[in-house]
Amino acid sequence: MTKKIVVLGAGYAGIRVATQLKHKNGDFEIILVDQNTYHTEKTCLHEVAAGQQAPENIIYSIEDCSNCKKSKFIQDKVVKIDKDNNNVILENHGKIDYDYLVIGLGFKSETFGIKGVEENAFSMVNLDQAVAINKHINSQIRAYLDGDRDKKKLKIIVCGAGFTGVELLGALAEQMPKYAEKHGFSEDSYELVCVESATRLLPMFSENLANYAIDYLKDLGVKFITGAKVNEIKPGIVEYDKDGEIHEIEGGTIIWTTGVSGVDLVSESGFEAKRGRVIVKDDLTVEGYDNVFMLGDVSAVIDPESNRPYPTTAQIALAMASSCVDNILKKLEGKETEKFVYVSKGTVCSLGNTNAVAVVGGKELKGYPASALKKIIATRSIHMGSGKIGLTLKKGRFDLYR
Ligand code: NAD
Numbered sequence: 001m002t003k004k005i006v007v008l009g010a011g012y013a014g015i016r017v018a019t020q021l022k023h024k025n026g027d028f029e030i031i032l033v034d035q036n037t038y039h040t041e042k043t044c045l046h047e048v049a050a051g052q053q054a055p056e057n058i059i060y061s062i063e064d065c066s067n068c069k070k071s072k073f074i075q076d077k078v079v080k081i082d083k084d085n086n087n088v089i090l091e092n093h094g095k096i097d098y099d100y101l102v103i104g105l106g107f108k109s110e111t112f113g114i115k116g117v118e119e120n121a122f123s124m125v126n127l128d129q130a131v132a133i134n135k136h137i138n139s140q141i142r143a144y145l146d147g148d149r150d151k152k153k154l155k156i157i158v159c160g161a162g163f164t165g166v167e168l169l170g171a172l173a174e175q176m177p178k179y180a181e182k183h184g185f186s187e188d189s190y191e192l193v194c195v196e197s198a199t200r201l202l203p204m205f206s207e208n209l210a211n212y213a214i215d216y217l218k219d220l221g222v223k224f225i226t227g228a229k230v231n232e233i234k235p236g237i238v239e240y241d242k243d244g245e246i247h248e249i250e251g252g253t254i255i256w257t258t259g260v261s262g263v264d265l266v267s268e269s270g271f272e273a274k275r276g277r278v279i280v281k282d283d284l285t286v287e288g289y290d291n292v293f294m295l296g297d298v299s300a301v302i303d304p305e306s307n308r309p310y311p312t313t314a315q316i317a318l319a320m321a322s323s324c325v326d327n328i329l330k331k332l333e334g335k336e337t338e339k340f341v342y343v344s345k346g347t348v349c350s351l352g353n354t355n356a357v358a359v360v361g362g363k364e365l366k367g368y369p370a371s372a373l374k375k376i377i378a379t380r381s382i383h384m385g386s387g388k389i390g391l392t393l394k395k396g397r398f399d400l401y402r
Contacts, residue, residue: 029072103294160258
C-alpha cells in the first residue's frame with residue numbers, strides 16, 4: 001500500500017525533504033503543509049527589514065517546487081500533532097493521517113518572559129515582521145521630516161548582538177545613509193544602538209575576528225552598550241540593567257533579536273521539548289516514535305565535542321533534511337537507518353552587503369571574500385531547496401560586485 005509521508009513546514013528542512021523525496025523511487029506520496037504559499041530564505045530577513053532587499057526577492061512559491069504526481073502541497077495551519085494516532089489536524093483541511101511524519105515547523109522569537117517585548121518591540125522571525133520593521137522605519141523617517149524633527153524618531157535600537165542582531169545592524173548601517181541621501185536628512189540625525197547583555201560579542205568567532213566585525217560596525221556609527229541586560233521594553237523605551245544600575249534609552253524603532261526557540265506546537269503536542277527543541281535520536285527520529293522525524297529549529301542534536309546541542313542554523317537544517325530523506329527511504333525498504341553526522345561547512349556572519357566575517361574549514365576570513373561566500377551559500381541554499389535552476393538564477397545572489 002502507498003505510504004503517506006507528511007512534511008510539516010516548508011522552511012529550509014521541510015522544503016528540502018519534499019523536493020528531494022519527490023525524485024526518489026518507491027511506493028509513497030508526499031504531502032507538504034505550510035501556512036504560507038511561499039518559502040522564505042530567512043537568512044535574508046535582515047536585508048528586508050533594513051530595506052536592502054525587496055520582500056519578493058527572498059521568497060519563492062512552494063507549490064511550484066513541490067507539486068508533482070508524487071507530491072502535493074496543502075496551504076494550511078497545523079493546529080495539532082496526534083503522534084499516538086499517526087495524524088495531524090489542520091485548521092481548514094481537518095485530519096490527515098500519516099505513515100511517516102517530518103516536523104520542520106521552525107522557530108519563534110524568544111522573549112524570555114521580559115515585560116513589554118511583545119507589545120513594544122518588533123521581532124524579526126518571518127517575512128511579515130521584516131516588512132513591518134522596514135515600513136515602521138520609513139514611517140518614522142516621514143514623521144521626522146514632516147513633524148518636529150525629533151531625532152529620537154530616527155534612533156533604532158537593536159536588543160541582542162547575536163548573529164541576527166549583528167547582521168541586521170550591518171544592513172541598517174549601510175542602508176540608513178542611503179535613506180538620508182534619498183530623503184534629505186543629515187547622517188548625524190539618525191542613530192543605531194545595540195543593547196547586549198554579554199561583554200564578549202560574537203563568541204563563536206575568535207576575539208580577532210569578533211573585534212574586526214564590531215569595530216567595522218562602530219566605524220559605521222553603531223553604538224554598542226554591552227554588559228547591559230534588557231529588563232523591560234516600554235513604548236519607545238528600552239530599560240536595561242548595567243552594573244546594577246537601571247538605565248533607559250528612547251528610540252523610534254525597537255527590534256528584539258535576543259534569540260529564538262522552536263514553535264510552541266511541538267510541546268503543545270506532548271513532545272518533551274526545551275525552548276521548543278526536542279532532543280532527537282541518532283537517526284533524527286523522536287524517542288518512542290520511530291516514524292516521526294524532527295528537523296531544524298524544533299530539533300536538538302547533541303554535538304559530541306561540546307556535549308551541547310548544535311546551534312540552530314539553516315545549514316544544519318539542510319543537512320538534517322538530506323539525512324532524513326535517506327532514512328525514510330531506508331525505513332520504506334525495511335533497512336536499518338543511519339546516524340546523522342553533522343560536519344559544519346563553516347560559519348559566516350554578514351556585515352552589510354560587501355563585508356562579513358567567517359570561519360571555513362578552520363580558516364578565518366573577513367571582508368569581501370567572506371561576504372562573497374555568504375552569497376554563494378545563500379544561492380546554493382535556494383538551489384538545494386527548490387531544486388530549480390531557473391529559480392536559482394532568478395533569486396540567487398549574483399550581486400557579488402555590487
Ligand atoms: P542568539 O541566541 O545567537 O543571540 C542572542 C543575543 O542576545 C546573545 O548575544 C545574548 O547575549 C543577547 N541577549 C539575550 N537576552 C538579552 C537581554 N535580555 N538583554 C540584552 N541582550 C540579551 O540569537 P540570534 O542572533 O537570534 O540567532 C538565533 C540562531 O540563529 C542562533 O543559533 C544563530 O547562530 C542562528 N543564526 C545564524 C546566522 C548565520 O549563520 N549567519 C544568522 C542569524 C541567526
